[in-house]
Amino acid sequence: MSDTRATTQTVRYRERLWVPWWWTLPAAVLAALIALEVNQAVSALPNWVSFVVLFGVAGAVLSWFSKVELRVVARPGGGTELWIGGAHLPTSAIARTAEVPRTAKTAALGRQLDPAAYVVHRAWVGPMVLVVLDDPDDPTPYWLISTRHPDRVLAALQD
Known part of the structure; x- marks a missing residue:
């Protein structure tokens, strides 16, 4: 960018x-x-x-x-994008989102983790956000992203 x-x-x-x-x-x-x-x-x-x-x-x-930055940005022509580091995802490709609390993080990153998922995990950050994709051309089923404020991320993605 x-x-x-x-x-x-x-x-x-x-x-x-x-x-x-x-x-x-x-x-x-x-x-x-x-x-x-x-x-x-x-x-x-x-x-x-x-x-x-x-x-x-x-x-x-x-x-x-500490270099990784999570952003939710609105494009000038319309639409919203989720950015984590250099990767970005338009919200039009998102089927649903959910918060993964600290207590469920081990399960989400353990045996339940799909090997094709895009994961940005920081061990020092407790909760995560799950972003399930709805894009038949993308082999990635979902994104799993560490964030300190999952409620704010989910609210920004819903606007």
């Missing part, structure tokens, strides 16, 4: 699937431990270099984990 096209769309719902803020503490501790090990192994390297590099790596990894 180009930037010019993005400005002509109305965003009904937007959510970035960030990692929990408290993950920064274990990431920092792990980076510090590895930096200490590197400092002990490589005495020619200034002590601060390994800390700067590894804290940067830890931040980059957490940022990469």
Whole structure:
């Protein structure tokens, strides 16, 4: 999607699937431990270099984990699309939608999961949204998407 096209769309719902803020503490501790090990192994390297590099790596990894964005956008010519990362789906291809609560997530991702389904699962996000497709040309039976606010996603898809 180009930037010019993005400005002509109305965003009904937007959510970035960030990692929990408290993950920064274990990431920092792990980076510090590895930096200490590197400092002990490589005495020619200034002590601060390994800390700067590894804290940067830890931040980059957490940022990469959080890069997925869920959006529901209205197109200017009419119609609504569901975007998750780079994939998008017009609502005209949706047969029905449902919320998958945190308690049912294990079953939805376990033996009941269709191998042809499109899944965007983030373990740190509790609930999910199930989007069943009604497109005979698409081999994907449904989308299963992590979201913190499934009620808002479903409301945005219904408008």
